Amino acid sequence: MFWTTGKNVVRTAMAVALTGLLVACSTGSDTVGNSQTLDLLKATVTRNKAPAPTATRDQLRAAITPEFRAQSGNVPLLLVSSLRVPVSSILSRASVNQNVETYITPDQITFALRDGILIASRGLGYDLMAADVSGVSERIRAGSGTAVRTHKYLDGKNQLVPYRFDCSYARAGAEVVESCSGEGLSFTNKYTLGAGGRIAVSTQWVSPGLQSYLIEHIR
Template sequence: MNTMTKTALCAALTLMAVACGPLNENNISTGALKAVQARFGGAQAAPAPTAPVLTRAQVDANPGGFMVLNAYNGTLVAALAAGGSNDNRVTWLSADGLSVTTQNGIMVATRGFPRDLMAADVNGVMQALIAGGGTATRTHETLSDTDQIANQRFACTIASQGRETVGILGRQIGTEVFAESCQSDRLSFTNRYWIDDTGRMVRSLQAIAPDSGYIQLDRP
């Protein structure tokens, strides 16, 4: 990562407004869930093109106010609008009740999926991205089949994958791509982040939880 990109990323992670307290402890839903699978189901899909659920005019009229979610290999595409925020977290809401909470672009909670990520601590991942790569530990909270909160820790390695130009709502954006490979005693997954030259995360492909797989998030 060059000096300009590294400095911009550091500034963006500090300043970019992206809801919930630590590990979302006040926002835990109930309901029986299936047992944790050995791995996240299926192979990780390549990023899908942004579907026309938003127009460029809508986005330009409200800069930073929207995100596009693409799940289940493109069979679910939804526009998300920025909702409540708390410190550096923001909750993005869809018209049909889905929500994703991000911390500087990194997903820390979901609601409305077959199996949700209830909360996550990703501070170490953000620091590794600022540094241009490294190792980190992330912690996830999920519900057990008895509605108890279960914590799981993942050892992760973050590394640059080089440059890539991505197209989002008619704009071509130069980015640096980072892969985050994580492993616990039962699960493994790889997230990817596309960060532009101003330090803004314009695209990501992130694992939710077993039974829900990966979602792509685009910032038009």
């Protein structure tokens, strides 16, 4: 059994977290295949079903114990929180393709990140279908300069529409701030770098409908 603390808040936190980013969004989408880790997480959710308030980010972090990490195969995790609504979730890494990592919840919500930069989401309803972030990683690590992002979203006819954003970069204390604008939209992303220049914590904008998410890597 995962949860031997006897504290309902921990069991509830994980049950809520592992059911996905419940952000008043739809389910089902293109996604990577399941893994043994996902089966394990699904079983945990089934055993611990209980009506309860949404777990907080702090409750989820406290629930990621060494026991949980070991029994889930010690795969890297994401602790993700919407900045639009008070909902957080845990995603486990399901696949790696060169420098793109895809993380997933048991209900098939996925985030794909290239070098820690979000390039796609699925299952949220207002998804980022794809993103060209060539040159962005270099600017983040330099903490200065400019780069261009191209995001693709589905329109009302289910056609992909590209959005171009011009971005500038600057350091603000421990963070690198990315300020982007274009297509009548603007947003700000923030990145905290860890060992080796790897993105450890970030706030990243997904789409006009979903707004931004706080993304923390747990390795």
